[in-house]
Structure formats: structure tokens, C-alpha cells
Amino acid sequence: MSDRTPDACDLLIEAGFVVPVVPHAVVLENHAVAVTDGKIVAVLPVGEARERFRPKQVVARPDAALIPGLVNTHAHNPMTLLRGVADDLPLKVWLQQHIWPIEAAVIGPDFVSDGITLAIAEMLRGGTTCVNENYFFPDVQAATYKRHGFRARVGLPVIDFPTAWAKSDDEYFERAGEVHDQWRDDALIATAFAPHAPYTVNDANFERVRMLADQLDLPVHLHLHETAQEVQQSQEQYGQRPIARLDRLGLFNDRLIAVHMTQLTEAEIHLCAERGVSVVHCPESNLKLASGFCPACALERAGVTLAIGTDGCASNNDLDMFSETRTAALLAKAVAQDAAALDAATSLRAATLGGAKAIGFDHLVGSIEPGKQADLACVDLSALETQPLHHVVSQLVYATGRQQVTDVWIAGQSKLAQCELVDIDMAGVIANARQWRERIVAIRTT
Amino acid sequence: MSDRTPDACDLLIEAGFVVPVVPHAVVLENHAVAVTDGKIVAVLPVGEARERFRPKQVVARPDAALIPGLVNTHAHNPMTLLRGVADDLPLKVWLQQHIWPIEAAVIGPDFVSDGITLAIAEMLRGGTTCVNENYFFPDVQAATYKRHGFRARVGLPVIDFPTAWAKSDDEYFERAGEVHDQWRDDALIATAFAPHAPYTVNDANFERVRMLADQLDLPVHLHLHETAQEVQQSQEQYGQRPIARLDRLGLFNDRLIAVHMTQLTEAEIHLCAERGVSVVHCPESNLKLASGFCPACALERAGVTLAIGTDGCASNNDLDMFSETRTAALLAKAVAQDAAALDAATSLRAATLGGAKAIGFDHLVGSIEPGKQADLACVDLSALETQPLHHVVSQLVYATGRQQVTDVWIAGQSKLAQCELVDIDMAGVIANARQWRERIVAIRTT
Numbered sequence: 001m002s003d004r005t006p007d008a009c010d011l012l013i014e015a016g017f018v019v020p021v022v023p024h025a026v027v028l029e030n031h032a033v034a035v036t037d038g039k040i041v042a043v044l045p046v047g048e049a050r051e052r053f054r055p056k057q058v059v060a061r062p063d064a065a066l067i068p069g070l071v072n073t074h075a076h077n078p079m080t081l082l083r084g085v086a087d088d089l090p091l092k093v094w095l096q097q098h099i100w101p102i103e104a105a106v107i108g109p110d111f112v113s114d115g116i117t118l119a120i121a122e123m124l125r126g127g128t129t130c131v132n133e134n135y136f137f138p139d140v141q142a143a144t145y146k147r148h149g150f151r152a153r154v155g156l157p158v159i160d161f162p163t164a165w166a167k168s169d170d171e172y173f174e175r176a177g178e179v180h181d182q183w184r185d186d187a188l189i190a191t192a193f194a195p196h197a198p199y200t201v202n203d204a205n206f207e208r209v210r211m212l213a214d215q216l217d218l219p220v221h222l223h224l225h226e227t228a229q230e231v232q233q234s235q236e237q238y239g240q241r242p243i244a245r246l247d248r249l250g251l252f253n254d255r256l257i258a259v260h261m262t263q264l265t266e267a268e269i270h271l272c273a274e275r276g277v278s279v280v281h282c283p284e285s286n287l288k289l290a291s292g293f294c295p296a297c298a299l300e301r302a303g304v305t306l307a308i309g310t311d312g313c314a315s316n317n318d319l320d321m322f323s324e325t326r327t328a329a330l331l332a333k334a335v336a337q338d339a340a341a342l343d344a345a346t347s348l349r350a351a352t353l354g355g356a357k358a359i360g361f362d363h364l365v366g367s368i369e370p371g372k373q374a375d376l377a378c379v380d381l382s383a384l385e386t387q388p389l390h391h392v393v394s395q396l397v398y399a400t401g402r403q404q405v406t407d408v409w410i411a412g413q414s415k416l417a418q419c420e421l422v423d424i425d426m427a428g429v430i431a432n433a434r435q436w437r438e439r440i441v442a443i444r445t446t
Numbered sequence: 447m448s449d450r451t452p453d454a455c456d457l458l459i460e461a462g463f464v465v466p467v468v469p470h471a472v473v474l475e476n477h478a479v480a481v482t483d484g485k486i487v488a489v490l491p492v493g494e495a496r497e498r499f500r501p502k503q504v505v506a507r508p509d510a511a512l513i514p515g516l517v518n519t520h521a522h523n524p525m526t527l528l529r530g531v532a533d534d535l536p537l538k539v540w541l542q543q544h545i546w547p548i549e550a551a552v553i554g555p556d557f558v559s560d561g562i563t564l565a566i567a568e569m570l571r572g573g574t575t576c577v578n579e580n581y582f583f584p585d586v587q588a589a590t591y592k593r594h595g596f597r598a599r600v601g602l603p604v605i606d607f608p609t610a611w612a613k614s615d616d617e618y619f620e621r622a623g624e625v626h627d628q629w630r631d632d633a634l635i636a637t638a639f640a641p642h643a644p645y646t647v648n649d650a651n652f653e654r655v656r657m658l659a660d661q662l663d664l665p666v667h668l669h670l671h672e673t674a675q676e677v678q679q680s681q682e683q684y685g686q687r688p689i690a691r692l693d694r695l696g697l698f699n700d701r702l703i704a705v706h707m708t709q710l711t712e713a714e715i716h717l718c719a720e721r722g723v724s725v726v727h728c729p730e731s732n733l734k735l736a737s738g739f740c741p742a743c744a745l746e747r748a749g750v751t752l753a754i755g756t757d758g759c760a761s762n763n764d765l766d767m768f769s770e771t772r773t774a775a776l777l778a779k780a781v782a783q784d785a786a787a788l789d790a791a792t793s794l795r796a797a798t799l800g801g802a803k804a805i806g807f808d809h810l811v812g813s814i815e816p817g818k819q820a821d822l823a824c825v826d827l828s829a830l831e832t833q834p835l836h837h838v839v840s841q842l843v844y845a846t847g848r849q850q851v852t853d854v855w856i857a858g859q860s861k862l863a864q865c866e867l868v869d870i871d872m873a874g875v876i877a878n879a880r881q882w883r884e885r886i887v888a889i890r891t892t
Contacts, residue, residue: 083833084840088789121830287776288844290785317844318831327773330733339736343534384567385764387529387876388883394530398734398763403849430833437834 004052011035011412012055014046015066015378017392020368021352025345027392033066035374038412042370063382064406065392067348068367069129069151069375070321071355073280074221074259074309076135078115080122081106081436083313091227091289099314105443106436107164112137116144118433121424122319123150126402127377129410132257132280132309132359134194134221136165138179142189148424149413151375153359155194155221156180158209160202169205173212180216188411192257192359197223198234198242206249219255219360222246225268226260227291243268252277257358259309260285261299262292269295269302278305278358281350283327285311296332297341300350307355308347322402325351329397344397378407450498457481457858458501460492461512461824463838466814467798471791473838479512481820484858488816509828510852511838513794514813515575515597515821516767517801519726520667520705520755522581524561526568527552527882529759537673537735545760551889552882553610558583562590564879567870568765569596572848573823575856578703578726578755578805580640580667582611584625588635594870595859597821599805601640601667602626604655606648615651619658626662634857638703638805643669644680644688652695665701665806668692671714672706673737689714698723703804705755706731707745708738715741715748724751724804727796729773731757743778743787746796753801754793768848771797775843790843824853 011034018031020043032049034042044052086098112135123131130151133141138154145152156176157165166172180191193209195201201209213220225231225242234242246252254276261279264272272279281296300306308328310319325347332342342350356366365375379396383404386395408416415422457480464477466489478495480488490498532544558581569577576597579587584600591598602622603611612618626637639655641647647655659666671677671688680688692698700722707725710718718725727742746752754774756765771793778788788796802812811821825842829850832841854862861868 081834083836084844085836087837087840087844088786090785094785118830118833125830284776287780288785290779290783290787293780313845317840320831320847323769327776330730330773331777333736334733334739337736339536339540339734340534341736382876384564384571384872384876384879385766387564387879388527388886389880390529390531390883390886391533394533394763398530398533401766401847401849403847426830430828430830433830433833434835437836440834440836 006054007052009034009036009041009053009055010057011374012049012053012058013066013376013378014049014058014060014062015064016062016381017065018043018368019065019067019348019393019396021068021349022367022369024349025393033368033374033376035409035412038374040368040370040372040374043368059407061378061380061406064378064380065396066368066376066378067127067396068352068365069377069408069410070127070351071130071307071359071366072123072128072310072319072321073132073257073307073355073358074282074311075119075131075133075319076312077119077131077133077319078112078135079312079314080119080319081111081115081433082440083317085314085440087317102440102443106440107136109137109140112140113144114432114436116141117148117424118429119319120145120148120150121421121426121429124408124416124421124424125405126320126322127379127405127408128319128321129375129377129408130355130361130365132192132221132355136163138191139182142179142183142191146186146189149188149410149415151188151361151365151410153190153192153219153361154179155192158193158195158205159200160205173208176212180218192219192221194221197226197230198245199230203249206246206251210250213255219257220251221257221259223260224258225263228263231263243271247271260291260294262286262294264295269298269304272299272304273302278307280307280309280358281328282309282311283331284324285315289315293331293335295335296328297336297338300342300346305354305357306350307358308351320402321351322400326397344393347397348393374409374412376409377405380404380406452500453498455480455482455487455499455501456503457820458495458499458504459512459822459824460495460504460506460508461510462508462827463511464489464814465511465513465794465839465842467514467795468813468815470795471839479814479820479822481855481858484820486814486816486818486820489814505853507824507826507852510824510826511842512814512822512824513573513842514798514811515823515854515856516573516797517576517753517805517812518569518574518756518765518767519578519703519753519801519804520728520757521565521577521579521765522758523565523577523579523765524558524581525758525760526565526765527557527561527879528886530763531760531886533763548886548889552886553582555583555586558586559590560878560882562587563594563870564875565765566591566594566596567867567872567875570854570862570867570870571851572766572768573825573851573854574765574767575821575823575854576801576807576811578638578667578801582609584637585628588625588629588637592632592635595634595856595861597634597807597811597856599636599638599665599807600625601638604639604641604651605646606651619654622658626664638665638667640667643672643676644691645676649695652692652697656696659701665703666697667703667705669706670704671709674709677709689717693717706737706740708732708740710741715744715750718745718750719748724753726753726755726804727774728755728757729777730770731761735761739777739781741781742774743782743784746788746792751800751803752796753804754797766848767797768846772843790839793843794839820855820858822855823851826850826852
């Protein structure tokens with residue numbers, strides 16, 4: 001025993017395995033993470049931790065891996081209420097005959113708030129603690145995430161046509177400024193510009209985004225090179241591929257969070273690396289909508305920050321970052337024709353630190369390091385489905401299901417404890433989702 | 447009330463939704479399945495069922511979908527003990543430096559029996575009720591599946607070099623005959639010839655397989671066109687692609703269960719349809735080993751019987767047929783460049799009736815129809831992750847996790863009841879897997 005007086009700490013989490021992500025590909029056996037004031041204060045062997053700290057609470061999970069909370073770097077979470085409403089359809093039919101008419105009838109603050117609450121419950125149950133959100137009504141989004149203590153960067157939408165959120169270009173930018181102002185100093189919530197896509201935003205609006213993003217020091221969250229048609233249409237309309245057009249407009253830089261990126265030349269991959277553009281890979285959405293294959297391994301090897309996102313539930317149809325990370329790791333190998341591509345540890349890093357870096361949150365989260373926020377997830381590895389346990393990180397990526405997540409914290413606050421949501425009434429959320437189903441059925445049959 | 451005397455039946459399962467697979471893409475709301483002597487005797491509305499039957503047992507699952515038990519049409523289940531033992535490696539390094547040396551040290555009846563028992567527990571917990579097994583020691587496989595009341599077709603291995611199972615060509619065929627004889631009239635277990643692959647079986651052995659498969663009326667379970675290298679090597683060695691070579695040897699016919707098939711020309715796809723060859727798609731294995739992309743949608747549209755398999759846990763790393771079916775449905779769309787490819791109902795059919803057809807069990811299982819064996823799985827759809835419930839089949843394929851399986855029956859025998867394994871000691875199976883881990887660690891460090 002040490003004769004030193006133990007330090008106070010709020011919480012000591014003892015785990016069979018701590019996977020800190022930094023350093024890369026390391027597994028710390030029988031380690032503990034000490035948390036005070038929402039921050040990680042130490043990562044150390046369990047024995048030492050028990051000597052050094054006098055914690056208010058101890059959570060012991062000898063059969064579990066403790067990982068950084070997963071970062072879902074591209075989502076349209078209000079659309080969780082449209083999960084599976086229309087599947088197996090060509091993109092145009094899906095959007096024009098199903099998604100848009102339904103959205104037109106339901107969109108508004110209630111749809112956004114209820115959809116996001118359902119999404120938060122699903123994300124927490126699956127170990128996700130942070131999201132890069134992209135939808136209308138960012139004011140409602142921000143308030144909903146804040147109310148549930150969930151970390152988010154919400155997108156300030158910009159699109160060339162009127163919507164329920166704004167009627168004119170000026171109104172989009174005015175409302176963006178208001179929402180940004182309201183949340184500028186929040187500990188959990190931040191904003192980003194979210195111009196919808198190259199085919200729905202004109203040069204003047206992109207230029208305005210660039211100017212304001214520079215002034216306000218905000219990232220720019222954009223669907224980019226999602227499909228071959230997008231690239232072709234840009235060449236016809238602007239004589240340039242979308243990336244070249246964005247580069248001309250001064251937006252292809254380290255503020256850019258480029259989502260999808262299934263259509264990339266070698267030169268474009270290297271330009272992403274040079275300019276510090278982050279890429280969000282949404283493998284399951286890209287497969288399901290037949291968009292194409294993002295060269296995730298080539299991007300990662302070129303030095304590009306690679307993140308992972310689920311996309312919206314209308315096109316995925318879940319917010320399962322374990323499944324998404326696994327699909328990313330599997331698909332990258334076939335696309336690169338290399339079984340060593342995007343290995344388990346690299347995929348896990350993309351799902352955590354990669355996402356945090358892409359959205360400018362890496363000083364806060366994405367790894368288990370002293371000084372960072374205690375955004376953490378505990379994953380039980382004693383289940384039959386992850387036995388025998390030859391390699392922890394391999395099991396986490398290739399064999400673990402999200403139902404093995406037992407405990408989740410955001411900024412040190414318990415959000416899921418022994419598989420139970422701490423401050424969300426799950427039955428109420430499900431009942432509410434069922435009401436939305438009835439309402440959507442009524443819309444579709446009238 | 448009817449004044450007719452109710453019929454006796456052993457079991458009545460009432461479900462919110464019955465998805466019978468035949469007819470295709472149908473969902474029967476509030477239906478019941480009556481079971482007697484292990485067989486389905488009726489599928490009818492719950493109200494009618496309660497009038498018509500006087501069941502010994504009623505299982506009511508108003509929030510669940512009842513589906514045919516899933517058929518895992520390609521597995522190497524003893525290798526479940528090697529789950530995640532070596533990942534993210536090129537195929538040659540993976541096999542030669544990891545899998546083969548470990549197998550050489552551990553293979554034998556205990557490894558086969560313990561690995562299969564672990565696999566059975568995992569399969570049951572995930573709604574799988576039938577497997578097409580491919581490994582050494584088919585005698586031990588058959589006995590293990592039988593002991594647990596699990597339906598299986600076990601492969602009788604044929605390979606050009608000596609193994610722990612047989613030392614010479616003659617011994618492979620002798621032992622195959624013995625195992626076949628022992629199980630020829632069993633209600634749960636059947637056999638198939640399982641020549642390993644075109645690159646490990648010479649013409650003489652293939653001819654012997656053809657002759658005996660015809661005599662004994664057995665399917666032939668074969669890895670085929672798995673990689674581009676396999677095809678290239680065959681062209682160098684035999685002057686033919688493997689399919690052409692098998693056709694010359696009289697094996698490309700309706701006995702053939704062709705696994706992987708990532709390298710196919712248009713003509714080969716149509717030849718599969720003409721000859722009645724069944725194709726087992728193992729999408730996650732093909733991705734993980736960077737083997738290539740099976741044209742699953744083109745095969746299915748050409749009229750080929752399409753089945754789904756997980757492959758072994760050393761290369762997947764699970765036996766999750768929900769995940770595999772989802773990956774099949776997603777991947778097919780990107781490969782076909784068509785978001786309508788391999789829709790949810792078609793994927794579910796591949797995972798059930800397709801597998802049953804491929805292995806010649808479709809008179810027994812694969813759909814919920816009177817006269818078939820009661821191999822059934824109940825899937826809870828009330829979970830938050832499958833809400834709102836806009837479309838049952840879509841939710842089953844695109845959003846359901848295997849942990850939502852609550853109840854499983856094989857031939858009317860309860861195998862999983864309210865998420866608990868009925869006749870397997872799960873803690874014992876996990877403890878045994880941990881012992882194998884220790885043993886394998888010891889092998890690798892000596």
C-alpha cells in the first residue's frame with residue numbers, strides 16, 4: 001500500500017480491457033479509467049487505481065472492453081421515424097414518390113424532436129455518444145440533444161429552394177446565424193454549415209457558406225460525390241466535377257466534412273489528403289442506394305481523416321455503428337482487393353477518433369486519454385458470440401453486436417447502465433414512434 | 447363458436463405476424479401455426495386457430511414475427527473455436543502461417559464436437575435451425591448435431607492429400623461410405639459429398655465423387671470460383687475455368703451446391719440456371735478475404751436457386767444469418783448498380799427456402815406450410831431498434847439484430863424459449879471455449 005492520501009474522483013470504471021484508441025491498436029488489460037467533473041483524469045492498472053483514488057462510484061466490468069463512445073459522423077436522425085417506410089427502390093422513385101411526400105406532410109418541430117429522441121435512445125443502446133446531425137430545424141435538434149445530454153454538432157441547412165425551415169436564401173443564412181449564436185459556447189452542442197449537396201446549392205450560396213464558415217470558424221458538412229450521376233450532372237452544368245467546383249469556390253479545405261465520396265480519382269484522393277478534407281464513409285447507405293464504393297482504404301492510406309456514419313434510417317435502416325464499422329472494415333478489403341485493408345484497429349479508430357477529428361471535436365472526445373471528456377462505452381465480451389476471445393479489437397469489430405453494450409457515459413454522466421437507459425423513458429419513446437407510424441399510414445392512404 | 451369438436455395439437459404458436467416465405471413476400475397478421483408430431487398442420491388466423499385446435503401448449507407472441515428457421519448453407523463450424531484468431535491478413539499468410547498450423551495441432555473429434563456445440567448454441571440464439579456443414583470428421587459432426595436435435599447436412603470430405611480424417615484417396619471414399627450408411631435414414635441428419643475445391647481435388651477423385659453421388663443420390667458441396675487466382679490456376683493447369691472443368695467431369699448439374707462463385711461470366715450465370723446448380727452466397731467472407739463480388743442479383747434473376755452461408759468463424763467471424771442476409775441484400779444492390787436488386791423478401795427467401803432447396807431439404811423445411819417440419823423462429827419486433835414498424839419484412843432484413851430472436855423450434859422441439867437455450871448449458875459451453883483459447887495460446891507460443 002502507498003502511504004499517499006488517495007485522490008478524490010467521481011467515478012472509477014474498471015474494465016477487463018481498455019481500448020484507448022490512442023495509442024493505436026493497444027489493449028490495456030485490467031485497467032481503470034478515473035473520471036472527475038466529466039473528464040478523464042487517469043488511465044491506469046486496476047491495482048494502482050484502487051490505491052490512488054477514492055472514487056464516489058466504482059463500476060467494475062471485468063468481462064468487458066471499455067472503448068471511446070462511437071461517433072456517428074453523418075446522420076439525419078429525425079428520419080428515424082421513417083425507418084423502412086420505403087425500401088428496395090431506385091433513388092428517384094424512393095425520394096420523389098415516398099420520402100419527399102411523407103416529409104412534406106410531417107416535417108416540423110415535433111417530427112424533428114420525436115425522431116431525434118428515438119434516435120438518441122437507439123444510439124445510446126449501441127454505444128454511440130456523439131453525432132454529426134444533418135436535417136432541418138437545427139434549433140430543435142440542438143435543444144433535443146442538449147435536453148438528453150447527448151453530444152452533437154448540428155448542421156445549419158442551406159439549400160436553393162424553400163422548405164419548412166426557411167423560405168429564401170437570406171432566411172437560411174439568417175436562421176443559421178441565430179442558431180449558431182444561441183449555441184456558440186455550449187459544452188455539448190456545436191454547429192456546422194450544412195449546404196445540402198453540389199446539385200442543390202448554387203455558387204452564390206456556396207460562396208456565402210465559405211465566407212461565413214471562415215468568419216465563424218465552423219466546419220462545412222456536405223454530401224459529396226455520392227453518385228456517378230451527381231458527378232456527371234456537375235460536369236454538364238459547371239464543366240467541372242463537384243470537387244473541382246468546390247475547390248474553385250474555396251471550400252475544398254480542412255473545414256470540409258465530405259460525406260459518401262464513392263466516385264474518386266487517384267488525384268482527388270490525394271487532393272483530400274493535401275487539403276485536410278475529412279471523409280465520412282457511409283458504407284451501408286452507399287450499398288443500399290447502389291451509390292457506389294468509397295475507396296476507404298486508399299483514403300486512409302493517403303493520410304485522409306476517415307470517419308464513419310450511418311446516414312439516415314430511411315436509407316440504412318438503423319443507427320448501428322458496430323454494424324457500420326464492421327461493414328466498413330469488410331467492404332474496404334474487397335474494394336481494395338487486399339485482405340489486409342482497413343484492419344480492425346484502423347476501423348475502430350475511424351468510428352471514434354476519426355469522427356471526432358472530422359467534426360473538430362478531437363480535443364474533446366474520440367479516445368480514452370487524460371484531459372478528454374469521459375464519453376465512454378462498455379462492451380461485454382463474455383457473450384457466447386464473442387467466445388473464445390482470441391483478440392479483443394478483432395472481436396469488437398468483427399463479432400460484437402451492439403446489444404453487447406452495457407454501459408455508456410457522456411461527459412461522465414451515466415446514460416446507459418447495465419443495458420438500461422438512465423434518463424429516457426423507453427416505453428414512452430416506443431409508444432410515440434407507434435403514433436408516428438399511424439400518422440404516416442394515414443398520410444399515405446389519403 | 448363452432449360446434450365442431452376441436453382437434454388436438456401439440457403446440458399452437460400465435461404471432462403478430464407470420465412470414466411464411468411461401469407465398470412469396472406475404473405477411474399474415476395475427477396468425478397462428480399449429481404443430482403436431484413435429485410437423486406444421488395448419489397456418490390460420492388466431493381467432494380460427496383458437497376455435498379449431500385444443501393445443502397442449504400455446505406460445506403467444508403478439509409483438510413478434512414468426513419466420514421459417516434460417517438455413518446456414520455453408521459453414522465450417524468446428525472453426526468457431528478459431529473465431530478471430532487471425533484477421534486482416536492476406537489469404538496465403540492467414541492460411542499457411544495461422545489457420546493450418548493451429549488446425550494441425552488441435553484437429554480431432556474433441557475439436558469438432560466442441561466447436562460444433564458452440565456453433566449450435568450461437569446458431570440457435572440467432573434463429574438458425576439448419577446447417578450445411580463442411581469440415582473433417584463428419585461422423586463426429588453428425589453425432590453432435592443429432593445429440594442437440596439440430597438439422598444438418600454434413601459434408602463427406604474429399605481432398606487430394608492426407609489429413610487427420612483420412613490418409614489416402616481410398617480411405618476418404620471408404621469413410622465417406624461408412625458415414626453415409628450410418629445416417630442414411632435419419633430424420634435430422636443427412637450427408638453430401640464435399641470435395642474441397644477445384645485446386646485441391648484431381649480429375650480422378652472428382653469422377654469418383656460423381657459416380658458415388660449418383661449412386662447414393664447425394665448433393666455435392668464444393669467451394670467454386672471463390673477467387674480470381676483459383677480460376678487463373680485452373681486455366682493454367684487444365685486449360686479450362688473450374689466450371690468448364692466440372693462440366694467436363696459431369697458434376698455441373700442439379701446435385702451441385704456451388705459456394706462463393708465470385709468470378710462468373712454471363713454465360714456461366716446462365717449455365718447455372720440451365721443445369722439447376724445452386725449457388726451459396728457468403729458475402730461477408732467474400733468481402734473479408736477480398737475474394738470478390740458474387741453477382742447474387744443476376745443469379746437470382748436468371749432463375750438460379752440462391753442460398754446464403756456464413757462460412758467459418760475463422761473468416762467471418764460469426765454465424766449471424768441476420769447480418770449475412772442483410773449484407774447480401776445491401777451488397778447485391780451496389781454490385782448490380784440497382785437499388786431494387788435482391789429486395790428484402792427475396793433475401794429472406796434465399797436465407798430460408800433457397801438454402802433448403804440447395805441442400806435438398808425443401809420438402810422438409812424452408813417455409814411455413816402445412817406438412818413441413820416445424821423449424822421456426824420467433825423474432826420480437828417491439829424493440830426500439832425496429833420501431834416504427836412500417837414494413838415487417840423490411841424490418842426483419844434491414845433493421846433486426848439476431849438478439850431479437852426469442853424462440854426457436856426444430857421439428858417442433860423447443861430449442862430456445864424466451865431467449866434461453868432449452869437443452870444446452872451455455873455457461874458450460876463458454877467455459878469450454880475459454881479452455882480451447884488457453885490451449886491455442888499455448889500452441890502458438892511454443
